[in-house]
Amino acid sequence: MLVQLSPEDLAFRDEVRAFLAERLTTELREVGRRMTSVFVDRDYNLAWQAILNEKGWAAPDWPTEYGGPGWSETQRWIFAGECAAASAPGLAPQGLKMVAPVLMRYGTEEQKRHYLPRILSGEDYWCQGYSEPGAGSDLASLRMSAIGDGDDYVLDGSKIWTTHAHFANRIFCLVRTSTTGKPQAGITFLLIDMASPGITVRPIISLSGDHELNQVFFDNVRVPKANRVGAENDGWTVAKVLLEFERGGRASSGLKVGIQRVEDQARAEGLMDEPHYRQRVAELKVAIAAIEMTEQRILSAFVGGGNPGSLSSLLKIQATEAMQKVDELAVEVAGLYGAVEQTAARQALSQMAYVGPESALTAVPRYYNNRAASIYGGSNEIQRNLIAKLLLGL
Known part of the structure; x- marks a missing residue:
């Protein structure tokens, strides 16, 4: 498939190239060139995100009403290609590309007002709490419990392979709020402050010698029900949409x-x-x-x-x-x-x-x-x- 670029698209491509030549530093280029996965350390990640955010380009896929640039699909395709060619480091996807689209679709107005600007600025750095020991690809078998107690849920269990949990100040999690019916029917989607009492992060060092992964333990962690996205026991619906953006x-x-x-x-x-x-x-x-x-x-x-x-x-x-x-x-x-x-x-x-x-x-x-x-x-x-x-x- 050959994409035919209009004169406007060619002008946009030249604008992106000029921007990258001016603002993508030697250090960031080297970071991008030496990436060994889809992630770079938070400091480099947020440094590049701040440069892009100043230009209004940190979230190419976001609607303009939430701070996106309002690009066409062709422009997004051009931008991705030029960034790759220039060895720009990738931005962490958990906030910008995963939880943000979910909040736009399922979040309350209050959740959108609070979280989306913080994701865009990098003030909130997210990790993803999906997989568990014994519940990876078979995600519906997850067991981490969330028991209602007044205005809160009380969480117990653990998540594993949690990328950048040691950097993150927020985590979005799938938790089990019901054990009746189909496994998918008892799952709820929660937004959690990583500073909550009872959360412990332990590193997992990969074969490459990198520290990207972690196991996160939850011991009687209280999470306000106001941090739920979507209805209780309907987190599987939310999760499927998020996975479409991840994949x-x-x-x-x-x-x-x-x-x-x-x-x-x-x-x-x-x-x-x-x-x-x-x-x-x-x-x-x-x-x-x-x-x-x-x-x-x-x-x-x-x-x-x-x-x-x-x-x-x-x-x-x-x-x-x-x-x-x-x-x-x-x-x-x-x-x-x-x-x-x-x-x-x-x-x-x-x-x-x-x-x-x-x-x-x-x-x-x-x-x-x-x-x-x-x-x-x-x-x-x-x-x-x-x-x-x-x-x-x-």
């Missing part, structure tokens, strides 16, 4: 940049002279083009006022598996240099010397971190089941 996106921009960098490095190392490797690169480029077409279909749903629906499941499978294939090719290019653990050297503006080319610093850590991409947000096996049921009627 959908504009992954093709980053994938195209990623495969091009791998190809450039492979050519420098002589790997592109190998027919088998060259064929794998070509096949992956075709797959990424198909992902871009799927994204355009999802964007069309947004234009019509809808949501991505089951197409987000299709895109989630395509994008995460393509990303993992890009990582595999990058590891092959890195060769023996990729086996060297260089966590300190790959930090932004590190003065520590590193072994091999710069691309080898992140090849294996990115490979490790992105193995989880086909699991989080609902495993790809679950997504295939959803496609079979909702799209194919099986």
Whole structure:
């Protein structure tokens, strides 16, 4: 699918490029270039968000009434592509892209007035409390309880794989408020202050040596019922909409940049002279083009006022598996240099010397971190089941 850019779109593209050239600092570019997952540390994240927010560009998908820029879908697509090409670090999605759209749809007016400006400014930094030990892809089996007590719920249980919980001052959670009927029917969506008494955060260090993940424990944590989004026991409805935004996106921009960098490095190392490797690169480029077409279909749903629906499941499978294939090719290019653990050297503006080319610093850590991409947000096996049921009627 070739996107035909109008003169207005071309002028917008030039404006974005000029802005990035002026405001995206050397440090932030290096942070973006050395990212090993979809997240960067909060300080860099919020520094870039503040720059974008000053311009009015921090939330491309938000309506103008809540502080969004009022861009067309084409403009959003252009912006994502230019940011990827410039190595801009990504912004944390939990606030801007996940809980914010849910609040716009299901939140009370008071919740919208309070939380949305704080998300936009970065004053509230969110994490997501969905998965639990024994309730990951089978999210409906979650057990963390929320018992009503006057104007509050009292929470007991834990959440796991909670990205950036050690940075966050807010968490949105799915909790169990009923044990009768279908498991999905007894779930409620809550907004929680991470400073609430009884919350404990314990780190989980990944294979790459990064600290992104955590387990969060709740011991008699009181949460006002006013912090509920949607009706009690109807949190599954809210959660499904949020997961559609988590699974959908504009992954093709980053994938195209990623495969091009791998190809450039492979050519420098002589790997592109190998027919088998060259064929794998070509096949992956075709797959990424198909992902871009799927994204355009999802964007069309947004234009019509809808949501991505089951197409987000299709895109989630395509994008995460393509990303993992890009990582595999990058590891092959890195060769023996990729086996060297260089966590300190790959930090932004590190003065520590590193072994091999710069691309080898992140090849294996990115490979490790992105193995989880086909699991989080609902495993790809679950997504295939959803496609079979909702799209194919099986």
